[in-house]
Amino acid sequence: MSDSKNSAHPGQVNTGSPASPVPANTHPEEIVAVQHVFKSVADSTGTLEILHDIDFALAAKETAAIVGASGSGKSTLLSIIAGLDTPTSGTVKLAGQDLFAIDEDERASLRARKVGFVFQSFQLLGNLTALENVMLPLELASMKNARQLAADMLARVGLGQRLGHYPKVLSGGEQQRVALARAFVVQPAVLLADEPTGSLDFATGETIMKLMFELNEELGTTLVLVTHDRGIAQRCHRRITIEAGRVSESSSHFAASV
Ligand SMILES: Nc1ncnc2c1ncn2[C@@H]1O[C@H](COP(=O)(O)OP(=O)(O)O)[C@@H](O)[C@H]1O
Ligand SMILES: [Mg+2]
Numbered sequence: 001m002s003d004s005k006n007s008a009h010p011g012q013v014n015t016g017s018p019a020s021p022v023p024a025n026t027h028p029e030e031i032v033a034v035q036h037v038f039k040s041v042a043d044s045t046g047t048l049e050i051l052h053d054i055d056f057a058l059a060a061k062e063t064a065a066i067v068g069a070s071g072s073g074k075s076t077l078l079s080i081i082a083g084l085d086t087p088t089s090g091t092v093k094l095a096g097q098d099l100f101a102i103d104e105d106e107r108a109s110l111r112a113r114k115v116g117f118v119f120q121s122f123q124l125l126g127n128l129t130a131l132e133n134v135m136l137p138l139e140l141a142s143m144k145n146a147r148q149l150a151a152d153m154l155a156r157v158g159l160g161q162r163l164g165h166y167p168k169v170l171s172g173g174e175q176q177r178v179a180l181a182r183a184f185v186v187q188p189a190v191l192l193a194d195e196p197t198g199s200l201d202f203a204t205g206e207t208i209m210k211l212m213f214e215l216n217e218e219l220g221t222t223l224v225l226v227t228h229d230r231g232i233a234q235r236c237h238r239r240i241t242i243e244a245g246r247v248s249e250s251s252s253h254f255a256a257s258v
Helices: 074-081 104-114 130-140 146-156 172-184 202-219 230-234
Strands: 030-043 046-059 063-067 089-094 115-119 190-194 222-226 238-243 246-252
Touching (some): 030 222, 046 074, 046 089, 046 222, 046 246, 074 089, 074 190, 104 115, 115 172, 130 172, 172 190, 172 202, 190 202
Parallel strands (some): 063 222, 063 238, 115 190
Antiparallel strands (some): 030 046, 238 246
16 A cells, blocks of 8 residues: 555554564465475484475464374474474475574574463473563563563463462462463464463363463464364364374364354
């Protein structure tokens, strides 16, 4: 649009550092693009192929469930999307930026600004309070008002009274709430969740999933969720089934209700 340069207004919220330009040859609506990703590792018998030609793209706010048996490659795929592991070949683009065309420092910086990660085992730092755990990604992304933003997000997940608690005195469900607050507090473009309810009882898991979908909706995050739970997978727009490192099935529909 020719008049778009005049559309910014003073009240517009700026989410942080100066906007980095989106490369011209990428589709701006594709927040996650996984392109022909292969991953092999050397093992005692030669080469073990973990991922074979994984290829899909997700638009802003889209939710995708990655399902598949244990050992099928789901966690490896998530690590590659986060830029924590490298593909043997293929590329991953986050918000148009090729993750593996930049160096590790730039990748860490991009991850800090764009990606939230939630794990099955919570992965909170035991020597930090709930508040300090949630402040950490804000500090890594050099965002101002870390303490206030972290406190607000902990209140949002129902832990306003637990700011000074250490992880070991929190229940599993509470720890995962802290982890959700930590993941969402930077308002990431992408949230990656690896079996986030896998360590929780059914009822607590349901509460956590509900909260995750709510935050996803509120913040307009693109969600990639690894889950064994078919009911949870059904709540996502897309389901991508992986068998022995290959996409065996991919279906999409917009869930009637979340
Ligand atoms: N660094 C590695 N070295 C060797 N094998 C690995 C490595 N990482 C993962 N694997 C193997 O790759 C397969 C997929 O692992 P993973 O991605 O964790 O599967 P999932 O999350 O679906 O259970 C498994 O067989 C696992 O043992
Ligand atoms: Mg796994």
